[in-house]
Amino acid sequence: MSLPADLHMHTPLCRHAAGEPVEYARHALSVGLTEIGFSDHSPMPRDDFDDWRMLDRQLDEYVAKVQVAQKEFPQLAIRLALEVDYLPGHEDWIRQLAQRHPWDYFIGSVHYVSDSWDIDNPAKLSEWKKRDPFEVWSAYFDRLTMAAESGLYEIIGHSDLPKKFGIRPAQDCTPLYEKFLDAAARSGCAMELNTAGLRKDCREIYPCREMVRLAFQKGVPITFGSDAHVPGEVGMNFTDAVELARSEGYTETCRFKQRQREAAWL
Numbered sequence: 714m715s716l717p718a719d720l721h722m723h724t725p726l727c728r729h730a731a732g733e734p735v736e737y738a739r740h741a742l743s744v745g746l747t748e749i750g751f752s753d754h755s756p757m758p759r760d761d762f763d764d765w766r767m768l769d770r771q772l773d774e775y776v777a778k779v780q781v782a783q784k785e786f787p788q789l790a791i792r793l794a795l796e797v798d799y800l801p802g803h804e805d806w807i808r809q810l811a812q813r814h815p816w817d818y819f820i821g822s823v824h825y826v827s828d829s830w831d832i833d834n835p836a837k838l839s840e841w842k843k844r845d846p847f848e849v850w851s852a853y854f855d856r857l858t859m860a861a862e863s864g865l866y867e868i869i870g871h872s873d874l875p876k877k878f879g880i881r882p883a884q885d886c887t888p889l890y891e892k893f894l895d896a897a898a899r900s901g902c903a904m905e906l907n908t909a910g911l912r913k914d915c916r917e918i919y920p921c922r923e924m925v926r927l928a929f930q931k932g933v934p935i936t937f938g939s940d941a942h943v944p945g946e947v948g949m950n951f952t953d954a955v956e957l958a959r960s961e962g963y964t965e966t967c968r969f970k971q972r973q974r975e976a977a978w979l
């Protein structure tokens with residue numbers, strides 16, 4: 714079976730990943746991948762916004778590192794991308810980022826449900842104890858829906874990230890999923906199947922099977938990502954993710970070149 718492209722991986726510039734792009738590429742080839750894409754955490758308008766992303770002045774260095782891997786491994790398709798946080802009000806900043814390099818795609822991710830709380834940050838786990846989970850999930854999916862509608866992104870990353878630590882609301886979240894997926898379907902934005910969830914407390918691919926099912930029904934395209942933060946995680950659990958997608962009806966995935974989508978058989 715040929716594996717779909719792994720379109721989500723990081724570099725040490727984000728300050729919480731290890732290994733150079735050439736090492737990620739070498740591992741990709743060793744597990745049989747034919748295409749990967751780097752999507753490191755993009756800079757924010759202010760470098761002191763948080764401490765888990767590259768600085769603005771490192772953007773060119775990031776591009777250069779990916780280009781080194783492209784030169785060293787011509788037999789592997791290596792795309793240049795960014796994982797760009799969606800925060801309301803950041804739209805102009807994101808459009809400026811898009812102009813700075815010939816990116817192949819942007820992954821839109823919501824990590825922040827407010828300007829100060831990144832819900833997946835283990836250092837802020839205690840914040841969860843102060844909130845009602847359903848309120849957090851609702852705020853998260855409001856932003857995810859805005860991200861999908863914004864037209865700023867080709868792919869929406871790890872769509873049910875709030876489950877990371879295994880904290881889940883008692884309420885039915887289906888209406889939240891539907892609102893987001895309707896927006897993705899309207900704007901032609903793809904949803905990522907991200908295997909990093911299997912390595913977290915939730916022990917489940919992002920997003921859950923129900924979201925994959927609804928996405929297929931609504932005609933939302935999908936991509937695959939390991940969200941590797943070390944070279945050995947590239948392509949990890951891809952057979953599980955492909956099985957999940959196929960079992961809900963998907964026969965296609967997609968790839969991106971210069972922000973244009975192309976379908977590929979799954």
Ligand code: ZN
Pocket residue numbers: 723727729754942
């Ligand atoms: Zn990261």
Ligand code: FE
Pocket residue numbers: 796822824870871
């Ligand atoms: Fe992320």
Ligand code: FE
Pocket residue numbers: 721722723752796940
């Ligand atoms: Fe990531």
Ligand code: ZN
Pocket residue numbers: 796822870871940
């Ligand atoms: Zn990520």
